Amino acid sequence: MSSAVVEVRNLAKRFGGFTAVDGVSFDIGRGEILGLLGPNGAGKTTTFQMMLGLVTPTSGTIRMFGLDLQQHREAILQQVNFSSTYISLPYSLTVEENLSVVARLYGMSDIAGRIDDMVKKLEMGEWRHKLTRKLSSGQMTRLTLAKALLTNPKVLLLDEPTASLDPDIAHKIRAILLEERQATGLSILYTSHNMREMEEMSDRIIFLQRGKIVAEGTAKEIVARFGQADLEEVFLKLAREQ
């Protein structure tokens, strides 16, 4: 039996004549952080959405915790959460109300205690009773991250989790994610356009281009393979080849 928490095999998604994801395969081990890199339109978001059960793959399989996502959606998504710069939470609810609804949705116990922990961890105390519509973009990013961590996920999908955060908070967020990984064995699929961050956070990186994996390995391995100075140079080289 495989020790991978996430197993993606030959995943493909076509929208009419356009192929967004083309035969992608990867694993994520327990406690591993896998970076997903690629220029806009490379298929990162579609891959995320298929892994969250929001988009049905044209072909291929996604298995998590040894279960097939198509057949065991509820059991899998109970242990998965996500955060993205491109989502928000209901504006007319306060920060605390939003977190409370999410905790109820996932059937959590000791909701108040868990929210207190999260508010403390992400330094949200001063604005926990504020309406979500009044949050700055950085505060909103922290709130969506809090909603993702609140449910004690075993797999976390993070789409640019530190975009719009100032360097201090972004550093703290990265530290929290690494702590969570250490403490709970959390597995993370991570995207960012900040190459330094990708190098710092990811155990391995896969590079997507036009829906296909074109490079895979540690940041150092990828940089060496393409003969570039750093990951940013690799990114620019591959993106400009598109």
Added chain:
Amino acid sequence: MAYHRIAALVIRHLYLYRRSLPRLMEIIYWPFLDLVVWGFITVYLATFQGEMPAVVTFLLGALILWDVLFRSQQGITISFLEEIWARNLMNLFASPLTPSEFLAATMVMSLFKVIAVSIVMSVCAWLFYGYNVFIIGLWLIPFIMNLVLTGWIIGVFTTSLIMRFGQEAEVLAWSMVFLFQPISCVFYPMEVLPSWLRAVAWINPAAHVFEGMRGLLATHAPPLTSLSLASGLNLVCLGAVIFWFHRTFNVCKDRGSLVRVGE
């Protein structure tokens, strides 16, 4: 079905109502305004009571029951729109929440609205026009239950259309129900419709409820046939639209449009 997930969504909507004046107006102000306008028309028509017997009872009763259907439909559709406006659909459907649980939560919200609106309208009708909605007696209960079901049918149908066609279909949330009004025979008997439209009205469960109400008020005979027809049609149509909602949900997932609804 996981009840905690349904409860979570209901609580999320109740949080909204707690501090939103426009949403409270939907429950209190608009139904009240309807009642005032129609109430005065009814009072005026009542001066011809000799020529039009029981006109007050017919019109105000029909108005209150129509509002039950309308609010029941709105409860479903507006709850879905709230999630689109809040860009929250992705959060919900990336959680263990199932489409059936989502629908169940919107149905609970619909019941909440119906109960609130019914109380407001019944109390106002009694205070302003001395009209007792319970004049229909215990038959009011199956009438209301059937209208709630018809509201759910139109609500789920409209929600599926919005999910499938996105933002440009949002206007259907308010207009779709009025497409059903002429064939619901709210204020007139089915027999006044031309024969081809009568056939269309016959398959609309609401038309049998309003026929039953008029029959009950006119003859005091138990409206068993009307209620049986309404209930049977409601169950068949509700099953069909729920099936269609699930199918549309899967089509949207396949096309990748579920995450883009409202954009």
